[in-house]
Amino acid sequence: MPEPTPWWLDLIKVVGAGLFAAFATHFLTGWREAKKSEANARHLALQISVALERFAIECADRVGDTEMSVSSGGHAGKAHLSLPTLAAFPADGAWGSLESSLAARALAMPNELLLADQKLSFEWEISDADDVARECARQAALHGARAFELAGDLRSRYQLPSFDPTKSAWDVKAYLKRKRIEAEAIWKRQRES
Numbered sequence: 001m002p003e004p005t006p007w008w009l010d011l012i013k014v015v016g017a018g019l020f021a022a023f024a025t026h027f028l029t030g031w032r033e034a035k036k037s038e039a040n041a042r043h044l045a046l047q048i049s050v051a052l053e054r055f056a057i058e059c060a061d062r063v064g065d066t067e068m069s070v071s072s073g074g075h076a077g078k079a080h081l082s083l084p085t086l087a088a089f090p091a092d093g094a095w096g097s098l099e100s101s102l103a104a105r106a107l108a109m110p111n112e113l114l115l116a117d118q119k120l121s122f123e124w125e126i127s128d129a130d131d132v133a134r135e136c137a138r139q140a141a142l143h144g145a146r147a148f149e150l151a152g153d154l155r156s157r158y159q160l161p162s163f164d165p166t167k168s169a170w171d172v173k174a175y176l177k178r179k180r181i182e183a184e185a186i187w188k189r190q191r192e193s
Contacts, residue, residue, distance in 0.1 A: 038097070040094030040097055041094050041097040041098050041099075041158060042158045042159075042160065043094075044090060044094050044095065044097075044098060045098065045102070045154040045155070045157070045158040045160060046154075046155075046158070046160050047089070047090050048089055048090075048106050048150075048151070048154055049151040049152075049154045049155050049160065049163070050151075051086065051087040051088075051089060052086075052106075052109075052147040052148070052150055052151040052154075053147070053148065053151045053163050054087065055084060055085075055086045055087065055143075055144065055147050056144040056145070056147040056148045056151070056172065056173075056176060057144075057165075057172050058084035058144075059083070059084060059140040059141065059143060059144025059147070059176065060140075060141075060144055060172040060175050060176050060179075062080040062083070062084060062136070062137065062140045063137045063140050063141050063144070063175075063176070063179050064077070064175075065077045065078045065079075065080060066078070066079050066080050066133045066134070066136060066137040066140075067137060069133065070130055070133060070134060079129060079130065079133035080133060080136050080137070080140070081120065081124075081129065081132050081133055081136055082117060082120060082136065083113055083116055083117055083120070083136065083139060083140055083143065084140070086109060086110060086113055086147075089106060089107075095107075099157055102150070102153060102154055102157060105150050105153075106150060106154075109143075109146070109147070109150070112143065112146075113143060116139045116142075116143060119135070119139065120132060120135060120136055120139065123135050137179070137183075138179075138182075138183035138186060138187070139183075141176055141179035141180045141182070141183045142180050142183055142184070144172075144176040144180075145173075145176040145177050145179075145180040148172075148173050148176060148177075151163065
């Protein structure tokens, strides 16, 4: 007849099984929460990217519209005197789960646009409408290009499909990039003079 196991050995088995179950539950809960957090971050990144891309497209439209208006003496296009409005980002999103440098750039964008609009308001004090429209187009090119860059960085970091504007009538990304370079050259010449 087999010898009975000592009570302390049964106790070790019970405690060991309990510890293993607690560890496994803790690990699985943490893993599930991490997956949920990553999914929330991906969804928020997509929402922000789409809002930024729409803003950038509107910026490109204003740049083109304003240039046409100024070059035609107001007979075509429209001289825009303010930047487009950036759609509000989701307030209830998983901001804490986004990579902090990307979240910081996204959250700073409305403040950067406020400063650009204040610069345009100041231009009204010292310039005529055509000069304000030209400066607005330069600001739209700068901030539209930045919006596309941030949207691209978010899509890349969270492995979201890229936005390809070349499938439409014109490549707004390339257009804004080119116009941003032109604007930065003008601002550099203005600072140097």
